[in-house]
Amino acid sequence: MLARQRQDVILDEIRRTGAVQVSDLVTRLGVSDMTIRRDLDALARRGLVEKVYGGATSMIGRSTDEPGFEAKSVRQLAEKEAIARLAAEQIRPGTAIGLTAGTTTWTLARHLDEIPDLTVVTNSVRVADALQQRGRTDRAVVLTGGVRTPSDALVGPVAVKSLRSLHLDLVFLGVHGMAPRAGFTTPNLNEGETNRAFAEAAGRLVVVADSSKWSTVGISTIVDFAEADLLISDDGLAAEARTALSEQVELLLAEVTEQEEEA
CATH class of the missing domain: 3.40.50.1360 (Rossmann fold)
Known part of the structure; x- marks a missing residue:
């Protein structure tokens, strides 16, 4: 799977659940921890996700944006x-x-x-x-x-x-x-x-x-x-x-x- 394809899968999962963890993505996509972290870095540079400890969450910006419990539970x-x-x-x-x-x-x-x-x-x-x-x-x-x-x-x-x-x-x-x-x-x-x-x-x-x-x-x-x-x-x-x-x-x-x- 190409990097952009992996990143699309990751982005779809974040949009669906609000958050992802590196360990889960390693198992699901069959690639290394470092590869997943590079993918998350790339998505963060594009302003599509927010990196957090052990994974990433959806971006928060508008005053009505309300992340789910799972998304917030991996922050801070x-x-x-x-x-x-x-x-x-x-x-x-x-x-x-x-x-x-x-x-x-x-x-x-x-x-x-x-x-x-x-x-x-x-x-x-x-x-x-x-x-x-x-x-x-x-x-x-x-x-x-x-x-x-x-x-x-x-x-x-x-x-x-x-x-x-x-x-x-x-x-x-x-x-x-x-x-x-x-x-x-x-x-x-x-x-x-x-x-x-x-x-x-x-x-x-x-x-x-x-x-x-x-x-x-x-x-x-x-x-x-x-x-x-x-x-x-x-x-x-x-x-x-x-x-x-x-x-x-x-x-x-x-x-x-x-x-x-x-x-």
Whole structure:
């Protein structure tokens, strides 16, 4: 198979699923790891894909672009792990918390095993699955209803109505982007409304967003910077972003360790 033919196959797969991994492409196309990486480099130079750790994803640009869960799950892995560890430290035993949909909150869900007696409310199928697989009898998981989005969030009037009857000690909000004038945003209008309901239910609102989200703007503002009580990001956040954010919200930066970077 010629290089352009391979690249067309790769591009078709990314358009279909949102993301590809080098290891899967090596098996499927019967070529070396290095050949696949050269193909991904070529597609990235043409502006057709975005290279990420271990593979590539579809390009993000417009404010309504909404990548699927699989596409987002291979991005900024080390940063999300570091953020999740720091976020878990904010949770006390015996509290009721909310986790919105997203790969950062999904990563956080897998860091809750040492915290006893939690009630977790989520609109994320993935988060609920991650928690239920642990089989913890001291933890209640409440999954709201609604229409399923590409990021596996359940959104819409049913979810909003459920959330408006709840009072949560702590809500962790995953976002698509953060920018000075737009605040914390999402590319999905219905998800924006549902996430605002989460924010209104929160005694304390914690945004979890890696540094790559800076200057990205989705179509719908969830909350302004000042409406969040805490933002947890990573130490790759640019100096200008640190200044702009710390003027309006408490900011914690997770240190990305060498072990996480190599994972």
